[in-house]
Amino acid sequence: MPLFRSRLVQLGLLCVLSIHAAIAADASAPVHPGKALYEKHCGSCHDKPDLTRAVPFAQLRNMRLGNLFFAMTNGKMKEQAAALNEQERGQLVDYIVGRQQIDESWVDTMRCQQPGAGAAKLQREEAANVLGFGFTRDNRRQLSHERSGIATADVPHLELAWALAFPRASTMRAQAAVVGNALYLPVTDEARVFAVDISGGKPCFQWVYASNVPLRTGVAYGVLASGRPVLAFADAAVNVHLVDARTGKLIWKTPVGRWDLSNATGTPQIFGGRVYMPISASEINFGGEDSHECCKTHGMFVALDASNGRIVWRYQTMPDAKPVRDRGDGKKLWGPSGAPIWSSPALDARRGLLYVGTGEATSAPAADTIDSVLALEMATGKLRWKFQATADDIFLTSCLRQTKGLNCPREGRLLDVDFGASPILAHRKDGRDVLLAGQKSGTLWALDPDSGKLLWNREFGKGSPLGGIHWGMAANSERVFVPIHKMPDAEGNDPNQTPGLHAVDFTTGEVRWSFTATADCSGDRKTRVPTCNANIGLSAAPAVIDGAVFEGSADGFLRAFDVNTGTLLWKFDTARPYDGINGVKGHGGAIDNASIVAANGYVFVNSGYALIGGQRAGNVFLAFRRRQ
Numbered sequence: 001m002p003l004f005r006s007r008l009v010q011l012g013l014l015c016v017l018s019i020h021a022a023i024a025a026d027a028s029a030p031v032h033p034g035k036a037l038y039e040k041h042c043g044s045c046h047d048k049p050d051l052t053r054a055v056p057f058a059q060l061r062n063m064r065l066g067n068l069f070f071a072m073t074n075g076k077m078k079e080q081a082a083a084l085n086e087q088e089r090g091q092l093v094d095y096i097v098g099r100q101q102i103d104e105s106w107v108d109t110m111r112c113q114q115p116g117a118g119a120a121k122l123q124r125e126e127a128a129n130v131l132g133f134g135f136t137r138d139n140r141r142q143l144s145h146e147r148s149g150i151a152t153a154d155v156p157h158l159e160l161a162w163a164l165a166f167p168r169a170s171t172m173r174a175q176a177a178v179v180g181n182a183l184y185l186p187v188t189d190e191a192r193v194f195a196v197d198i199s200g201g202k203p204c205f206q207w208v209y210a211s212n213v214p215l216r217t218g219v220a221y222g223v224l225a226s227g228r229p230v231l232a233f234a235d236a237a238v239n240v241h242l243v244d245a246r247t248g249k250l251i252w253k254t255p256v257g258r259w260d261l262s263n264a265t266g267t268p269q270i271f272g273g274r275v276y277m278p279i280s281a282s283e284i285n286f287g288g289e290d291s292h293e294c295c296k297t298h299g300m301f302v303a304l305d306a307s308n309g310r311i312v313w314r315y316q317t318m319p320d321a322k323p324v325r326d327r328g329d330g331k332k333l334w335g336p337s338g339a340p341i342w343s344s345p346a347l348d349a350r351r352g353l354l355y356v357g358t359g360e361a362t363s364a365p366a367a368d369t370i371d372s373v374l375a376l377e378m379a380t381g382k383l384r385w386k387f388q389a390t391a392d393d394i395f396l397t398s399c400l401r402q403t404k405g406l407n408c409p410r411e412g413r414l415l416d417v418d419f420g421a422s423p424i425l426a427h428r429k430d431g432r433d434v435l436l437a438g439q440k441s442g443t444l445w446a447l448d449p450d451s452g453k454l455l456w457n458r459e460f461g462k463g464s465p466l467g468g469i470h471w472g473m474a475a476n477s478e479r480v481f482v483p484i485h486k487m488p489d490a491e492g493n494d495p496n497q498t499p500g501l502h503a504v505d506f507t508t509g510e511v512r513w514s515f516t517a518t519a520d521c522s523g524d525r526k527t528r529v530p531t532c533n534a535n536i537g538l539s540a541a542p543a544v545i546d547g548a549v550f551e552g553s554a555d556g557f558l559r560a561f562d563v564n565t566g567t568l569l570w571k572f573d574t575a576r577p578y579d580g581i582n583g584v585k586g587h588g589g590a591i592d593n594a595s596i597v598a599a600n601g602y603v604f605v606n607s608g609y610a611l612i613g614g615q616r617a618g619n620v621f622l623a624f625r626r627r628q
Contacts, residue, residue, distance in 0.1 A: 034095025037088055041080055045285075056610060056617075060096050071236075080286070103167070106582045112197050112204035125223045129178040129599040132220035133267040133344035133472070133541070138425035141474035142544040149601035152547035154626040155560045155569045158603060161625040162203065163578040165586025166190050169619040172606030175218035175267065175594040177231065182206065183599065184231055184245070185621060188215040193233065195248055198600050202581060203623070207248030213237045216263070218344075218594060221245065222270025224306055232275045232306075234264035240277050240304060252309035259297045261286060266344040266422070267594075269354075272378070274312060275304040276347070276354060280340035283362050284416075287407055288398025290329075294407035295337035295363040295396075296321045301345070301356060303381060313381035317341070317358055317374075318367035327406045335363035338394075339370045343422040343472070346435070348449060352378045355435055355449070357419025360393040364411040371418055373437045373445070375452060385452035389439055390417050395465070416465035417441035421472045421541070424480060425449060426506050434506055436480050438469030442497060444482055444504060456509040460484050461497040466612055468497065471593050472541025474549060476563055480506045481549045485537035499537035501551055503566060513566030517553060529555050529575045529589075531614040539612075543596040550603065552591025554615050558605055574607035578620050589616030601625055 046057045072081035072092075084092065125131075129148065135141050145151045166172075169189040176185040181199035186192075191214045195206040214236040223229050229245035238257030243250055256277055257263070266278035281297040288294070299317040304310065317339035323332040338361035346355040354376045361370045371390035376383060394412030398405055421438035428434055434455060435447040441463035446455040461468065461484065470485040482504055486497035500516040521532040529535075535554045542551040548560045548569055556575025561568055574588035588607030592615065595606035602625050608618015 032091075032095045034091035037084070037092045038095055041084070041092070057096075080289075080291075106167075106584055107205065107208060110203075110205045110582050112206050125221075127180050128221050129180075130176065130597045131222070132177060132269055133175060133218050133422055133594055134346065134424070135543075135597070137269060137271065137347040137349065138427075139344065139346040139422045139472075140424055140426065140476075140544070141472065141541060142476055143546070143598050145546040148545050148598035148603075150545050150548075150598050150603060150626075152562070152569075154601075155545075155548045157627045158560075158570055158572070158624040159627045160572070161201075161602065161623045162581040163586055163623070164196075164203065164582055164621040165578055165580030165584040166619045166621075167584050170608065170617040171610055172595065172608045172618060172621065173593045173611065174215065174233075174606075176597055176604065177219040177221040178597055178599040179221055179229070179245070181600065182245070183597075183604070184219045184221070186215050186217070186219050186233055187621075188236075191215055191235075193219060193231070193243070193248070195245075198602060198623075209243055209248040209250070211235050211241065213239070216265060218267035220268045220270050220275075222275075222306070225273055230270065230306070232268045232270050232277075234268065234277065236264070238262045238264045238279065240264075240268065240275060240309070242275065242306065242309060254304055254309035254311065256300075256302045256304070256311065258300065261297050262300075263340070265342045269345055269347050270306060271347055271349070273306050274378075275306050276345055276378075277302050277304065278341035278343065278345060278356055280342045280359070281338075281362075283337065284340070284360070284395065285397050287362050288396040288401075288405045290405045290407065292407065293331060294333060296334050297340075297362070298337050298367075299340040299358055301341055301354070301376060301381065303378070315376055315381040315383070317369045321363070324364065329406060331406075333363060333407065336361060336365050336367040338362040339367055339372070340418075342418065342420045346423045346425045347378070348425055349378075351449060353384060353449070354378055355423040355425065357421065357423055357437055357439075359418030359420070360395045360416050361412065362394070362396060363407075364394055364409050366392045366394050366412055371439070373419060373423060373435070373447060373452065375449070387437075387445070387447055387452040387454065389419070389437075389443065389445060390415065390441060393417060397465070400465075415441075415463075417463050417468065421469050424473060424475050426475050426480065427477070428507050429477070430507070436473065436475065436506055438473050438482060439463070440465070440468035440470060442468035442484060444469065444473075444480070444509075446506060446509060458504060458509050458511070460502060461486075464497065466539075467537070470539040474542040474544045475506065476544050478505060478507075479503045479512060479563065481542050481544065481551070481563075483538035483540065483542055483551055485539035485554065497537070501538055501542070501549070501561065503549075503563065515559075515561060515566055515568070520555070520557070525573070525575075529616050531555070531616075535590075535614045540592045540596070541594040543598070545598045545603065550596050550605075552596065552605060552607075554590045554592060554612075556589055556591060556607060556616060558591060558596075558607075572624070574605065574620075574622060575616050575618070578622075580620065586620040587618050588620050588622070589618030
């Protein structure tokens, strides 16, 4: 059953089985042989997720065995595991996850009796409710009553219709695309995309696409010149997959990363016969280790020919790194590096531009493209203009520790205030356009999309590495809805940020209303959400549905507000146990990244995101509908 077919991984899996047998034969063995390996090679990061942003140990224990082997042999933990032999890898994985017996029968019981029904509708791109991260190409994340089947009057009467639970998932991070009755749901830990028929009262699977490595991004939908409907998404090895939306069959797969620590985070866009893909990097998390030769990666953006997967052009956010100086032990520090592109682009067909935001530098010298908004020409990938919000931001997560590593920069400011939120191209009533960009500094920027000239900006606190405007915003015809996240300190206080949601007039920059999040540990919530008194920020990308704006929180609440007044219309606590409609037990947790979509009278959301320390893991996809 192993998902990963490489000989290296197969040997590791066999090693795990032999370790189980050895431990079972010696019941008196007091210490698992993998415990010391974990403490030596993994514990310094995974036992301190608040500081390092590493996946917490409790979440590692829920991962698929094959996913862990991929991370150590071909993924982002390859360097950390390089010193381990096959037996040690097996011991380590066995200590973390143990022997897994996964019952996959639930997938077959969920298959539709008439797969492929309604496929003809997929050939019309205008039938799509949600094309990708931003719903539409301008990233507004707005759905009308007609598109969603949800009216504002329905919102106070929403109730849980059903839940899908995924047995080996612990982080629900990726957003679905929706076309008519078909919802394409990527579950990254499962390394699968599920084509879910949502036309009836009970969902079913039209098809299931399985990747040989874990997935990373949301799904984008488009139609080729031939009329063939397709889906694009990327995996943890930075391969872009193009799949037939009617059948789930792979059309092509293209690797687009350059380094082991290249990463795929933002959802691609499909347009005009091309797939546009942003590329980030994980060196910010691992570059501070003394064993790492830091830092060489930088952000990129690629355009691929949708017909065959060939790379048409590649934009790189800076020149390749070169040795800069000795770090003090005979090894070199490299630079420049950084400016990863974490978010999905906004696409401006009229101007022929793609708008993307970049992250911090990971070594000196800091390039002038860090913490910036960039306008790239769709045809060529050339930089048309750039707007830099913060200069000289050089950051590695491990440099926040008391004992700083040799790679921690002497230069620059340790801020980490990148543009992780996708830009929005909004259309003003006077006929002019405005580009809206949210930064982790807590600042909302309004730019002229023709030139990048600053029109106005609005600050919501001082920001922090995991605070401010995090994953995204949403907009209607007048206002942009800006969520503010914060990460609590040991006492649960962060004076730099007030978590909540702000409605901002995007013509003037004036705040029309604000919601402030407060702690809720009522009833048994303290047991279900141990950090309910502190980890209450709004980090996820919101969604506007008719006259309501929906937003999730780090403590698991899904809320809906009136777009005009900010009145709370509805609230649901998702951080609780569920009996999945697929026969699998589930549990909700933090709502983060991007997942809120709507179609056919349903509002959908992922619940469970533990990639940020203190947030509750989970494995459910929830569907809400007006009470009948």
